[in-house]
Amino acid sequence: MNPFSLFLIRSGITIPAGVLTWFSSILFLDQTFFPSVLYAIVVGSAAYFITDGVIKHRFLKKQDLTRKEYKYINKELKGAKIKIARLNRAVFAVRHFSSLKQRIDLIRVTRKIYRLTKQEPKRFYHAEKFYYSHLDSIVEITEKYALLSTHPKKNRELQLTLRDTRNTLEQLTKSIEEDLHEILTDDIDDLHFELDVVKHTTFKKKDDNLFDESRNLK
Structure with missing residues (x-):
């Protein structure tokens, strides 16, 4: 609401x-x-x-929610809002320019999931992996990555750790994109249904027109 x-x-x-x-x-x-x-x-x-x-x-x-369910989802969303704010701060604290686009995409997808769930709380049940697992993981890893990236002297071990962390963040970003797709599954199915109806109606109309034209020619 x-x-x-x-x-x-x-x-x-x-x-x-x-x-x-x-x-x-x-x-x-x-x-x-x-x-x-x-x-x-x-x-x-x-x-x-x-x-x-x-x-x-x-x-x-x-x-299609009870008051108890809505209250519970609202509580989870309030917690998620705080985590997303932490993620936002950590993302822009990272000192690695070449991965900036990836981090911005991460924030964009994360906010999209939160906004959709806020508008339609019933979507929460399609995003449980995001709220119960993926969001926590990506906030924790990004915060640690941001802290390590500000270290003035980066030896080989630290550089390897930062590289592995970037790869992990990339994988988590893909997981979150899959979470978004899962949330939009019903919308995608509805769109496919609408497209099928439109195509069927259009083709039927064309067939009817062709039939009328053939009758007129006779």
């Missing part, structure tokens, strides 16, 4: 409800200013919580 959109919806219902209650209390119930304000606050608060409950219920129903 987009927090800003939620804020607009709740405000769009809460504020008018409170203002209407305030006017009604003064005009129709002969209340003074302060009691009318109190009524407006009570009604506005009730409207806020009711609206919030309805929106969350519809959202969870659409995502």
Whole structure:
């Protein structure tokens, strides 16, 4: 759920409800200013919580999640957000220019997975490898790599270690790209289905046109 959109919806219902209650209390119930304000606050608060409950219920129903599942996923996403921030700092602390593009791609894919899961929490179950394994590994390795890369004197052993770490990061990046593909599996299947429908409809229309033309020629 987009927090800003939620804020607009709740405000769009809460504020008018409170203002209407305030006017009604003064005009129709002969209340003074302060009691009318109190009524407006009570009604506005009730409207806020009711609206919030309805929106969350519809959202969870659409995502096919229980409140318990959504709460758990939200907790995991908060932890993942902190890890991704750590990864971002470590990636740009690494002093190795030739691998910069690879590291930027890593950040891009990682953020993409997080953003998709944030928008549609049910995708979390397609990204469990990412959240439970791959993200932790890549954050830990990147942070250590960033620390070693800043060492002023790099002997042969350290250079070999840095090279092996870059290779490992490359493999992990591929694993995370596979995680992204797994998250998008349903979308890809839906797209293939839509394409098949369009192709079938187009070909059928062409066949019908050809049949009509052949009949007209006769």
